[in-house]
Amino acid sequence: MPNDRLRDAILRNGMTPALIAEKIGVDPKTVERWITQDRTPYPRHRHAIAAVVRESESYLWPGAVTPEKASRLGQNEVVQLYSRRSSVPYELWRRMIDMAQERIDILAYAGLFLVEQDPRLIDTLRQKALDGVSIRILLGDPDRPAIERKSVEEGAPGVMAAKIRQVRQYYDRLEGTQGVEVRYHDTTLYNSIYRFDDEMLVNMHVLGFPAPHAPVMHLRRLSGGDLFSTYADSFDRAVMVSYPIGREEVAA
Structure with a gap:
């Protein structure tokens, strides 16, 4: 199931998966998999992407941040x-x-x-x-x-x-x-x-x-x-x- 939230956030900021990959230092195919296969990036990559597209991690990857961690944050x-x-x-x-x-x-x-x-x-x-x-x-x-x-x-x-x-x-x-x-x-x-x-x-x-x-x-x-x-x-x-x-x- 694709991650439509991530795809929309990237496009809404006038960017492409390739540009995101360049900014955070990963392979463009990795970003494509995050979008098309809804794979969850490592925390450091989630932080970087969220900052670039100005969205919260909990919005882009609802299951990645536990309720306890979200509460502490x-x-x-x-x-x-x-x-x-x-x-x-x-x-x-x-x-x-x-x-x-x-x-x-x-x-x-x-x-x-x-x-x-x-x-x-x-x-x-x-x-x-x-x-x-x-x-x-x-x-x-x-x-x-x-x-x-x-x-x-x-x-x-x-x-x-x-x-x-x-x-x-x-x-x-x-x-x-x-x-x-x-x-x-x-x-x-x-x-x-x-x-x-x-x-x-x-x-x-x-x-x-x-x-x-x-x-x-x-x-x-x-x-x-x-x-x-x-x-x-x-x-x-x-x-x-x-x-x-x-x-x-x-x-x-």
Whole structure:
């Protein structure tokens, strides 16, 4: 059975099996066997390939990394744990945004603080998109019951929907920019996720506490780890059930 994940990752990065073989120092026929016969490379080769194609070992070879090892690696993916989001240094947010070269993913209800703490954010995101960075922003649908329930749980009825509509005024300025998607979701958020290439800030949601007062994990992806990929998969699931923001609402 062929390893379609490995084949797709190689092609997606504009490479060939022969080029992969050259980069990691093996025979091209060996790489072909890894793909067509789904043979598992030695760990040193798995590490090298995963780094070249920017995918995790656990994704390319699900059976190669034991759950125990993936769990240990996942623990090492935690760079820092902040007791509350308001403790995360602004410089860290700015560095991750500025350094992103492939993707910026945001999953939140509103995330208004991002544009409030950085008036240049919209211009920065527009330039990032023009430079080829994929930008996906998922906001809570202010007309859905879950949003008002969240506001009530935080003791501020109506506030969350108002924040979403306010942040929309900023993100509307990105409309028409190639590479930028701003969509709605109505999923139950257990965490807000802010991904910048292989780094991520995960803002946990705690019942009765506004997001600025809830903990944040700073994660950095490691090949073979499973913690970063868990939240990356969660974001992808939210994308699958998200939907475009209606133009009629924008006009209103």
